[in-house]
Amino acid sequence: MRLFGYARVSTSQQSLDIQLKTLKDAGVKVSRIFSDKGSGSNTNRKGLELLRIKVEDGDVILVKKLDRLGRDTADMIHLIKEFEEQGVAVKFLDDGISTEGEMGKMVVTILSAVAQAERHRILERTNEGRQEAKLKGIRFGRKRTIDRSLVLSMYSQDIGATEIANQLKIARSTVYKIIDDMKKDNTA
Incomplete structure (x- = not known):
């Protein structure tokens, strides 16, 4: 053996x-x-x-x-x-x-x-806890490190997304996401 x-x-x-x-x-x-x-x-x-x-x-x-x-x-x-x-x-x-x-x-x-x-019970409890937290306004994921107000301020001054991305050293897609989020918030 x-x-x-x-x-x-x-x-x-x-x-x-x-x-x-x-x-x-x-x-x-x-x-x-x-x-x-x-x-x-x-x-x-x-x-x-x-x-x-x-x-x-x-x-x-x-x-x-x-x-x-x-x-x-x-x-x-x-x-x-x-x-x-x-x-x-x-x-x-x-x-x-x-x-x-x-x-x-x-x-x-x-x-x-x-x-x-x-x-399965643990997963159910975890999901219930997440749902309750979301209802209370708690956000999941990593903390934002980009100053969204700065991006929006630059955008409102007619600075293009590429230039904003270059100046802030962030991805252009991130700039577009912030702008899209702002547009959604304004229409809601």
């Missing part, structure tokens, strides 16, 4: 360090740890693909948490079945769950469904 490890974070800004340390502490050799930085909803991940190629009958894959292997229930079940067909077990360290045996497979299926439902 060989131990393999798999770690994943959702974005490139997140760190794999805690997961990697947990896998090493559990006895996985560094050369047998595979990782990805990307969404768990996509099963076409480079680290996961390499892991699929390397494992053989009798091997065990350690993963820190259930949602690190994948987030979508169907994909999780598909991956677990794929590993099972190869004779490879998957153990989730933090959750104390293993795919070995029928009970383990059932628990993994239930927990991955719960994790997916929770993710």
